[in-house]
Amino acid sequence: MSVQAVVSSSPRVMRIAVVGVGLVGGEFISQLLKFPSPNPFRIVSLTSSKTTLYAPDGLPITPNDWKQSLSQSGLKPDLPFLVRELSSLVKPGQDVVLVDNTSSNVVAALYPQFLKHGVNVITPNKKAFSVELSLYESILSASLESGAKFFNEATVGAGLPIISTLKDLVATGDQVLKIEGVFSGTMSYIFNEFSTGQENGPSFSSVVKVAREKGYTEPHPADDLNGADVARKLTILSRYIPSLRSALPGGYQSVRTKSLVPAELEGIDSGDEFIRRLPEFDAHFDKIRADAAKENKVLRFAGVIDVASGTIRADLEKYPVTHPFATALGGSDNIIMFYTARYGARPLVVQGAGAGAAVTAMGVMSDLLKLV
Ligand SMILES: NC(=O)C1=CN([C@@H]2O[C@H](COP(=O)(O)OP(=O)(O)OC[C@H]3O[C@@H](n4cnc5c(N)ncnc54)[C@H](OP(=O)(O)O)[C@@H]3O)[C@@H](O)[C@H]2O)C=CC1
Numbered sequence: 627m628s629v630q631a632v633v634s635s636s637p638r639v640m641r642i643a644v645v646g647v648g649l650v651g652g653e654f655i656s657q658l659l660k661f662p663s664p665n666p667f668r669i670v671s672l673t674s675s676k677t678t679l680y681a682p683d684g685l686p687i688t689p690n691d692w693k694q695s696l697s698q699s700g701l702k703p704d705l706p707f708l709v710r711e712l713s714s715l716v717k718p719g720q721d722v723v724l725v726d727n728t729s730s731n732v733v734a735a736l737y738p739q740f741l742k743h744g745v746n747v748i749t750p751n752k753k754a755f756s757v758e759l760s761l762y763e764s765i766l767s768a769s770l771e772s773g774a775k776f777f778n779e780a781t782v783g784a785g786l787p788i789i790s791t792l793k794d795l796v797a798t799g800d801q802v803l804k805i806e807g808v809f810s811g812t813m814s815y816i817f818n819e820f821s822t823g824q825e826n827g828p829s830f831s832s833v834v835k836v837a838r839e840k841g842y843t844e845p846h847p848a849d850d851l852n853g854a855d856v857a858r859k860l861t862i863l864s865r866y867i868p869s870l871r872s873a874l875p876g877g878y879q880s881v882r883t884k885s886l887v888p889a890e891l892e893g894i895d896s897g898d899e900f901i902r903r904l905p906e907f908d909a910h911f912d913k914i915r916a917d918a919a920k921e922n923k924v925l926r927f928a929g930v931i932d933v934a935s936g937t938i939r940a941d942l943e944k945y946p947v948t949h950p951f952a953t954a955l956g957g958s959d960n961i962i963m964f965y966t967a968r969y970g971a972r973p974l975v976v977q978g979a980g981a982g983a984a985v986t987a988m989g990v991m992s993d994l995l996k997l998v
Pocket residue numbers: 645646647648649650651673674675676703727728729730732733750751752780781784811841842843844845980981982983986
């Protein structure tokens with residue numbers, strides 16, 4: 627059945643408020659406005675960190691003019707107003723969705739309020755699901771209370787079906803033994819380019835700069851290089867595994883990770899300044915690349931959740947040049963291997979681009995279609 631067929635059999639209109647209109651948000655808005663006719667989606671609000679627009683029956687915007695309309699709105703963002711207004715739109719037969727395309731803790735902390743009032747939440751923002759367990763539990767209970775749904779597929783592996791696969795494995799009674807792989811599109815791109823088994827190659831700082839230009843990094847690239855982004859993803863996944871659900875009550879900061887951020891650059895708030903100073907440390911990365919190459923190995927940043935031992939960790943590892951992490955990955959590829967009782971020694975593997983605006987927005991869009 628085509629997407630169009632699903633939509634034509636379902637004439638319900640869905641009202642959508644989009645908070646965060648950057649790389650992912652902008653691409654998502656574009657995919658939404660270009661959705662095949664009859665388009666069931668009405669964008670009722672757009673919000674950046676500086677301005678907002680709101681019209682309960684849908685904003686009169688097109689793919690060509692929404693940016694200008696938003697920048698000229700003259701209205702300041704007001705999240706409590708958005709909670710109240712969206713809640714008032716929820717009625718039987720009228721679905722309302724908050725799509726959070728920010729990386730903001732402030733927006734994430736409001737999910738329980740939206741959900742409690744019946745507003746569905748869809749997001750690629752990892753924050754709510756990777757900090758203290760108490761916020762995650764409030765999200766679950768608010769969703770149960772009102773019946774509003776939340777989906778977060780794009781928080782791990784962007785558009786790749788990672789969370790849905792894990793949920794299906796658990797829900798059908800399989801026993802997850804281990805999840806292992808390369809979970810960061812940025813780290814994957816960096817090391818696929820930087821470490822190919824040769825002693826020499828492009829400088830570390832130059833590949834980090836390109837990863838940022840391609841839209842793979844977090845708003846601040848240090849959040850990728852310090853291992854926090856991978857730690858957040860491992861936290862999110864571990865909470866779907868029953869025996870590990872409460873393993874990280876304080877969140878991602880308890881995950882053992884390797885930081886690649888030079889001590890001298892820690893605490894630099896500006897991403898631009900961070901990128902400008904990174905070349906000062908290229909010699910250090912040249913040496914670890916050359917050391918690996920002398921052993922006929924490449925560098926890859928990998929993570930693991932080992933259920934039996936309760937180990938959840940990520941590190942920069944060396945792999946033989948013949949290993950699949952060396953031969954099968956390219957670009958921003960993630961590779962995630964699910965070892966389970968049913969799949970035995972040969973894991974269920976999901977692989978593909980794990981970062982970038984188009985694939986991430988597709989993950990958000992696919993969550994929206996789950997609601998339709
Ligand atoms: N890029 C990728 O490949 C992937 C990204 N993600 C996640 O998607 C999210 C967005 O990433 P990306 O688009 O790259 O980031 P950007 O920095 O490009 O966009 C972030 C947007 O959020 C807005 N924003 C920040 N804080 C607030 C706030 N308090 N209220 C309203 N708006 C706010 C910013 O506003 P302004 O424009 O005014 O600055 C900006 O529009 C992040 O959570 C990221 O982790 C997930 C998977 C992959």
